[in-house]
Amino acid sequence: xxxxxxxxxxxxxxxGEDVSMNCTSSSIFNTWLWYKQDPGEGPVLLIxxxxxxxxxxxxxxxxxxxxxxxxxxxxxxxxxxxDVGIYFCAGRGETSGSRLTFGEGTQLTVNP
Amino acid sequence: xxxxxxxxxxxxxxxGQQVTLSCSPISGHxxxxxxxxxxxxxxxxxxxxxxxxxxxxxxxxxxxxxxQFSNSRSEMNVSTLELGxxxxxxxxxxxxxxxxxxxxxxxxxxxxx
Numbered sequence: 001x002x003x004x005x006x007x008x009x010x011x012x013x014x015x016g017e018d019v020s021m022n023c024t025s026s027s028i029f030n031t032w033l034w035y036k037q038d039p040g041e042g043p044v045l046l047i048x049x050x051x052x053x054x055x056x057x058x059x060x061x062x063x064x065x066x067x068x069x070x071x072x073x074x075x076x077x078x079x080x081x082x083d084v085g086i087y088f089c090a091g092r093g094e095t096s097g098s099r100l101t102f103g104e105g106t107q108l109t110v111n112p
Numbered sequence: 113x114x115x116x117x118x119x120x121x122x123x124x125x126x127x128g129q130q131v132t133l134s135c136s137p138i139s140g141h142x143x144x145x146x147x148x149x150x151x152x153x154x155x156x157x158x159x160x161x162x163x164x165x166x167x168x169x170x171x172x173x174x175x176x177x178x179x180q181f182s183n184s185r186s187e188m189n190v191s192t193l194e195l196g197x198x199x200x201x202x203x204x205x206x207x208x209x210x211x212x213x214x215x216x217x218x219x220x221x222x223x224x225x
Contacts (some may be wrong), residue, residue, distance in 0.1 A: 031212065042116075042216035044200050050212060086125045086198075088155065098145045102155035105162045 005094075006089055006103025013079055014111050021076035021087060021106045022073035032065050032072040033100065037086045049072070079110050114139065116205050116217035124223045130191040135221045137184050137205030143167075144186040145214065146178060149200040158201075161186050164210040190222075198224045 006023045013019060023032075031050055035043035047058050049065035056063055062075045072089055088109050090100040099108060117136045125131050137144050145168075153212040157170040161180035177189040186203075189195055200221050204214040 015142075028136075029158070033214065035216070040221070042118075042218045045213060045215060048213050090155075097144050098160045098162070098204070098206055098211060098214060099157050099168045099170070100145070100147075100214065101157070102147075104154050107132075 002101040003092060004089060004101050006106060009104065009105040010105060010109070012109045012111065014082060015079060017079055019076040019079055019108060020073060022071060022090075023089035023103045024071045026070070026100075026102070027093060028069040029101075030069070030083055030094045031092040032111075033090045033092075034061075034063050034072070034074045035088045035090060037071070037088060037105075043088055076108075079108075081112050082108050084108060084110050114180055116203060116215055118201075118203055118217040118220050120220060121148065122221045122223075123161060124225060126225050127195060129193050130189065131222060132187055132224075133190075133201055133203075134205035135186045135205075135217060137186070137203075141205040141207050141211075141215075142179065142183065142184050143206045143209045143211055144180060145204045145206075146186070146188050147202045147204065148172070149202055149219070150198075155202070159221060160209065167209050177224045184220050193224045195224050198222060 034046045037043040049062040054065040060077045086105045089103040143162040145160040160168040164180045180186045200219045202219045204216045205215045
């Protein structure tokens, strides 16, 4: 079945630093979604990507849909303490309906 | 517009019991997907319902079932609970099956003792 490898698993950074994380898939996806999850809550959608090569920003967040359709990355610029949380990538194949395959998550810690 | 709501937020059950969880999607959304989240397995897809029909199913045993009502609200049921069923159960709604964006609810934390 489809598998997503997300890296890094965890990051410890200082406030103000930039962050980058990525996901690679064994299969082609037609949609990439990036979510952030706080403890005890559901994932919150950050950015959605629908086209190979697409680069989309949401405030300090920027994500790209890889041209091979098998990878995506998320950048966070000038990190702040409230960026702390777990970031997940999720991909959806063309015949998957609404079924999302999730990466393992990146735990981000920001030191003030 | 209200977000996805899930009830209850927390549940404690014992092995062998059954449980029903409820999800109300965003108004106008007709697709509801269910996911199980555990520390060991991460987020795993359970099933998707659209227009009261199951459209997709993940690799879970038949003890896990669901349904969707005409108002798009969905329930999932787990029978004969096992310790390993302890997890955060999340539902996600989208406008239609394969809809571009999916929005998650806060989840139901199920603990099986």
